[in-house]
Amino acid sequence: MSNMNQAMIEKYRSNFLKEVEANVEEGEWVKMCMQCGVCSGSCPLGPHWAHPPQEIFMMIRAGKREEVLSSDSMWMCTSCYNCIARCPRGLPITHIMHGLAVYAKRLGLVPKKQPTAEFGDIFWKSLASNGRVNELKIGLGLYFKDGFGQGVKNAMAKKDLGLAMQKTQRMNPMEFFGGHKLKDLSGFQRMLQKAQEFEEQQLVNVGGKEA
Amino acid sequence: MAKREYSFYPGCSSQKKASADNYLRSTYTMCDALDIKLNEIEDWNCCGASIGYAGGGEIPRIALSARNVALSAQQHPQQDLVATCAACWLSTREAQERVQHDATVKAGVNAALAEIGLKVEGAEPKARHMVEVLIEDIGYDELSKGVTKPLEGFKIAGYVGCQTNRPFGIDGESFENPKYLDKMIESVGAQAVDRYDKKVACCSGALMFSEPEKGQALVRDIIEAAYDGGADMIVTPCPLCQMNVESYQSDINQKYGTKFEIPVLYYTQLISVAYGQNAKKSALDGQIIRAPKLEDLANK
Numbered sequence: 001m002s003n004m005n006q007a008m009i010e011k012y013r014s015n016f017l018k019e020v021e022a023n024v025e026e027g028e029w030v031k032m033c034m035q036c037g038v039c040s041g042s043c044p045l046g047p048h049w050a051h052p053p054q055e056i057f058m059m060i061r062a063g064k065r066e067e068v069l070s071s072d073s074m075w076m077c078t079s080c081y082n083c084i085a086r087c088p089r090g091l092p093i094t095h096i097m098h099g100l101a102v103y104a105k106r107l108g109l110v111p112k113k114q115p116t117a118e119f120g121d122i123f124w125k126s127l128a129s130n131g132r133v134n135e136l137k138i139g140l141g142l143y144f145k146d147g148f149g150q151g152v153k154n155a156m157a158k159k160d161l162g163l164a165m166q167k168t169q170r171m172n173p174m175e176f177f178g179g180h181k182l183k184d185l186s187g188f189q190r191m192l193q194k195a196q197e198f199e200e201q202q203l204v205n206v207g208g209k210e211a
Numbered sequence: 212m213a214k215r216e217y218s219f220y221p222g223c224s225s226q227k228k229a230s231a232d233n234y235l236r237s238t239y240t241m242c243d244a245l246d247i248k249l250n251e252i253e254d255w256n257c258c259g260a261s262i263g264y265a266g267g268g269e270i271p272r273i274a275l276s277a278r279n280v281a282l283s284a285q286q287h288p289q290q291d292l293v294a295t296c297a298a299c300w301l302s303t304r305e306a307q308e309r310v311q312h313d314a315t316v317k318a319g320v321n322a323a324l325a326e327i328g329l330k331v332e333g334a335e336p337k338a339r340h341m342v343e344v345l346i347e348d349i350g351y352d353e354l355s356k357g358v359t360k361p362l363e364g365f366k367i368a369g370y371v372g373c374q375t376n377r378p379f380g381i382d383g384e385s386f387e388n389p390k391y392l393d394k395m396i397e398s399v400g401a402q403a404v405d406r407y408d409k410k411v412a413c414c415s416g417a418l419m420f421s422e423p424e425k426g427q428a429l430v431r432d433i434i435e436a437a438y439d440g441g442a443d444m445i446v447t448p449c450p451l452c453q454m455n456v457e458s459y460q461s462d463i464n465q466k467y468g469t470k471f472e473i474p475v476l477y478y479t480q481l482i483s484v485a486y487g488q489n490a491k492k493s494a495l496d497g498q499i500i501r502a503p504k505l506e507d508l509a510n511k
Binding site: 182 | 322
């Protein structure tokens with residue numbers, strides 16, 4: 001269990017709602033949920049959530065910290081924004097789910113090998129290193145995330161698609177050796193670094209306030 | 212001088228030999244035909260798309276779009292920022308909205324931008340999707356006036372998808388049954404599938420990569436509904452929708468015993484063809500599932 005997780009448990013002991021309000025993106029909206037269930041019914045992957053959004057909101061209020069943060073539910077969000085468009089109270093549900101997922105990640109509570117969490121990391125690393133996403137590398141990164149043997153199997157299974165993408169000029173094997181990148185890459189990376197520092201400081205500041 | 216000029220944000224998939232190369236090419240062809248000049252934002256960066264949140268959190272993610280907004284304002288003042296990718300457009304608008312309404316976000320983002328001598332306020336420039344340019348600045352009537360090769364005899368399912376529709380959407384359209392894509396299809400002389408019930412269903416977005424089985428089940432329904440409506444083709448305004456709906460059809464066929472083989476095009480390609488551009492210029496050679504009937508018309 002991470003130190004940050006332990007610190008947050010002690011800080012907010014028994015008040016998970018306050019913890020979410022302070023530390024999760026758009027978390028201050030959680031208390032506004034009126035439990036109608038429209039979000040859960042509108043979610044394209046609804047049946048795959050162990051706890052659909054409506055339930056997550058109730059669980060937060062009931063203090064089910066461990067169950068919520070270690071759930072893979074939030075990682076089922078496809079960012080379709082159906083829930084936001086339909087919520088009668090206007091809760092930014094998509095962002096709250098993303099926020100919970102990221103918060104769980106910061107605290108080290110994401111289930112091991114959660115594929116969307118892993119893909120999210122691969123994607124972010126790609127964009128952070130070049131300023132633009134390298135589609136070939138994120139594809140390969142995903143195929144090979146569970147080792148070389150599995151990677152070769154995955155790549156073979158997808159070889160027809162790869163060839164079709166190349167043939168239609170929609171994939172360039174040379175991207176492997178660099179690819180599209182920013183001219184001011186160092187400035188871009190300094191910007192991201194600063195943004196990350198600000199975000200971390202924010203968590204310490206807010207998390208440090210009286211609960 | 213071109214009739215209209217915009218600051219252009221193509222996005223990662225619309226780069227040379229990236230997955231929406233055909234979108235990029237047909238966008239330029241369409242814009243030439245419509246006398247629109249696109250001024251690409253120099254050194255634009257990735258918007259983070261719908262999965263960037265997982266690695267980047269809040270402030271770094273929003274800083275990405277803020278950099279693009281600031282560069283656009285600096286390089287092309289007075290010009291609207293136009294994106295062709297749904298996620299690019301959404302992320303840019305979302306970033307502007309957050310910066311405007313959340314003082315902490317604004318402080319964080321501007322602290323990050325200060326590293327490279329940039330700054331954002333919020334509302335300017337206006338971030339728009341290319342379909343808004345077509346609908347609002349040009350209009351369906353003017354669009355149809357320039358058609359030299361009407362797409363007669365084509366029945367097309369207008370697949371809007373999620374992110375050009377929610378949460379911001381197109382002015383005057385409903386989230387549940389937007390009509391703009393159908394109207395665009397009809398403006399170029401084709402017939403839109405009436406009551407296409409999966410028009411705003413999700414293609415699974417980035418989860419197609421991490422949860423392929425769940426994603427393919429969603430796409431199966433989107434394609435099946437298009438066939439049920441008698442469609443020859445599907446058309447979409449989103450590069451990820453295009454990729455997800457087009458390129459996994461053989462996987463879906465294998466898994467579900469279906470016989471899907473339906474072309475999935477961009478509105479930019481339809482308009483290019485209808486405006487008399489040939490198949491190559493309309494980037495029809497960029498389709499994994501080719502649209503021979505449309506290619507014939509384009510090359511006639």
